[in-house]
Amino acid sequence: MRRPSSTEALAALLLLLPLLAVPWAFKPYTANVLAVYMIYGILALSLSLIWGYAGIMSFGQTAFF
Numbered sequence: 001m002r003r004p005s006s007t008e009a010l011a012a013l014l015l016l017l018p019l020l021a022v023p024w025a026f027k028p029y030t031a032n033v034l035a036v037y038m039i040y041g042i043l044a045l046s047l048s049l050i051w052g053y054a055g056i057m058s059f060g061q062t063a064f065f
Contacts, residue, residue: 022031050056
């Protein structure tokens with residue numbers, strides 16, 4: 001496993017920085033809605049990975065979605 005370059009680390013930091021500012025930038029309701037949308041997005045990406053790339057057609061994972 002290779003160590004990430006400084007450019008990759010800087011890009012990751014710049015992507016994570018706005019997420020850390022969400023509690024101060026938005027009202028609690030808006031921050032909660034954004035968090036739910038992000039969770040749904042992660043679940044959709046995981047289902048896409050499981051069903052599309054891996055080719056596994058199991059409906060056991062849909063019980064958690």
